[in-house]
Amino acid sequence: MSVHVYREPPSASIRQKLVQIDWPLIGLIALIACTGFAMLYSAAGGSFSPWAGRQMLRFVIGFFILVAVGCVDLRVWMGLAYPAYAFSLLLLVAVEVAGRVGLGAQRWIELGPLQLQPSELMKIAMILALARYLHGLEPGQVSRPVRLVIPLAMIAFPVVFVLLQPNLGTAALLALCGALMLFLAGLSWWWIAPTAAGVAVAVPMVWEFALHDYQKARVMTFLNPDLDALGAGWNITQAKIALGSGGIAGKGFLMGTQSRLNFLPEKETDFIFTMVGEEFGFLGTMALLALLAVVIYHGIRIAMRSRSQFGRLLAMGITVNFFLYIMINGLMVMGLIPVVGIPMPLLSYGGTAMMTVMFGFGLLMSVHVHRRIDVPRHSSGII
């Protein structure tokens, strides 16, 4: 048995870590966020209130969170993975129980002026926990039922509770993100192929027995928005009109009629991408997609460069999560999938989402800053 020599790299100072931070990536993120501010400014009819100003403040806070999280040793995050997961799951259950007790469907916990959405916390916590667990497994081990049960449970619990909220979009996001992490960890194709087939069979069953009426209605409206153009199909019809009417070069900043005249629903949140389309046209949406793609590219590159499997899985988990947001929101506002209430990261107005995304990028940054640290297979991190 050969001895693996584990060298603890000299612990870097904060200053050295700050130098290590991927500033171009932060620049990209800031650029995207600025597009969001511009759109929120325009959505308010050319005003920083009520949205753009607050969003900028949140971004600044998010920026410090990002840098701070990025400077914390990767192994610390590894150590916090399970407790964070357990805490998030607890909150998720608590919200569900509170809802059952009599407050109706509730997705957040009131913490004084703050609203804490456990499902948002869970997005990060689940990625951390999966990365932590899968870090120690070889591809062959991942596929063993005994080993697979645990990560599957890690995915299943939050998905079930989020579904119960009910929040179809986030549940789908969590499930997809978890599944893709298993895929990256080397899950055998023998598992993947039958599961994919099973999902294909299960979807109609879920439709029939598990979906709430309002969820079914959303799907139905999506399939035929013209059926009830002033009712439930209104959102998607108006979103398509907003996007399409932008044409090649758009109507110009502050000139979007669909948004300014309130034809565009939830323009400051879920449908903000359509505003970009309306005011800046095809050129604008392509530029924005390119920026987002570069961010994802950065994420993948960070993952590939990390020496530790934990770092790789964590970085990819965050990147995949970011990508899934974009995919689901993009497909949704373009009328390709039902409206499920997933915001566009960095652009949509919303405090919790902004914090979660920035925290996620912080973790990505931490992987980047600590990319040379080789975490042993059986390490449980630094607690």
Next chain:
Amino acid sequence: MAFEGKHKTRYATFSRRTLLLGGGMAAVFSVLAGRLYQLQIVDGDRYLTEAEENRINFKLLAPQRGRILDRFGVALANSRRNYRVLIVPEQTRGGVAAAVDALAEAIPLTDRVKLRVIGEARGAKGFMPILVAENLSWDDFARLNLDLPYLSGVQPDVGETRDYPYAEEFSHVLGYVAAVSPDDKQKNSSGDPLLDLPGFRIGKRGVEKAFDGEIRGHAGASRVEVNAYGRVIRELDHEPGRQGEDVYLTIDRELQGFLYDRLKDESAGAAVMDVDTGDLLALVSTPGFDPNAFNVGVTPDQWKELTESDHKPLINKPLAGFYPPGSTFKTVTALAALDAGVIEPDTIFHCAGQFELGSHAFHCWKKGGHGALNVRQGIKYSCDCFFYQVALKLGIDGLQEAARKLGLGAPTGIEIPGERGGFIPDRVWKQKTFKEPWQLGETLVAGIGQGYVLATPLQLCVLAARLAGGKQVTPRLVHSLGAQRLARPDPEPLPFSTDALDEVRQAMIAVANEPGGTAYAWRIADPAFAMGGKTGTAQVRVISAEERVTGVRNNASLPWKLRDHGLFIAFAPADKPRYACAVVIEHGGLDSHPQVSLARDALLLAQQRDILGRRTAYPVNSADASL
């Protein structure tokens, strides 16, 4: 180095799968980009149109309806402000019923109105406003506007309503305006969008209908930018539209009012006409109805009264009332015979009280007869026997031809709808209708304006005007639209010899100016204003042989329905006729001859008003001013 190797396997798998996933992500981005290409480039124009449709609303602005004025500029139909309130079902919070109830707190609303609005809302598109109430007082309207913030879906609106200050006097001349019926919409060939405007009213009957296109004006349009809730953000552009034209009638309101007042308790038709131009100075039908009531909607009780009255207020008597012209028709018989040379002015016929043709005796109204008469005396005394013999000599063919030349037997072509043509019989018609040849006896009866002969009071007025002026005048009501005069060619002379016409005119002057003339008692004493005329009585019942022996019952002693119609045609001044007049009073054939005295007074009034120097009528336009 097994560990290292496994390490490598793990990393290799991760890298391979990350690349695979990256490829998948790239594919998804391609899908997004492709979809954006489709939406923004391929279908961009279509969505741009839809966005514009979203944003821009056309608001139709109803033009103000033109006024209708008499020849001196007296307004006969006005448009005044109409404060009203509408509900837009789509904009109500909590439904139309709740909105109506809330509205009822601000303004008085009956339960019937509430139910109607709720019923209409059920069948209508949510964005189409529904008229709740109109003709609100200013107080109610002001209160409504104050409460507006608490009334969802309620729209106050200032419309206009039609006002007819002289009401019944002009009911049949002006007609009225009323809501657009589905039938009107179907016939809307010009596609005027105004007809779809809630509460819009169009002309029904009379001048309001005949000149609706001109009086209505052109819709203005306002292109406004609206937000998703329909609130107007700003006006993009504005087309003011054009107010409807004012219509100047040839009518003299004072003369019309005078005639109406004297006739209002009768069932009658009367007309006064300019003999040179055919301009109608008065066109009266009594009893009238109040066109203002039609504007706001007639109640079932009012409707019942209008339709069931034996005086038939809904019938436009001068245009659509058929009466045997009776003795007034003798002027036609005389003119036809003189013109054809069948008789000369000095041709004498005898009247012995009756005229026998075959086995049948035709009676004169005067028992004992008139003795020997020439044509002037025949007309002056209105001798039936004289005209039996003239008609017999002339024949039905000559008679009906002359009658048609004088404007009988066919509509006069007056501008307003609803005119009927009267009736002049001929051989062809008789054969076709009864499968029998024309009988000589029928010629006799026709010769004194009885039997099949029927005429409207307007036709009788045209007859009087043609006899008086010698021109083929046709009546008209509308003189100008806005500042534009409606030009008409000067009427052609009548195709009768001047001598024949003069003889008939002189006879008619004798009727009203010489002792013994049937209208002598009602003559105009001042020779400058003197009139000529011809009386007429139309029997509505058969006088039995027994009655002829015992004496014909006095009309005054008969029930109203059985009394004779009283007719009179006249012109004035006698020496140079300017006005013609016809008055027909249903079942008014009394010895007091109210139709004669009325025609006299009307002709006198018309002439006196000329002397007052008020004949500078009609709108003054630049062309007129330079004259």
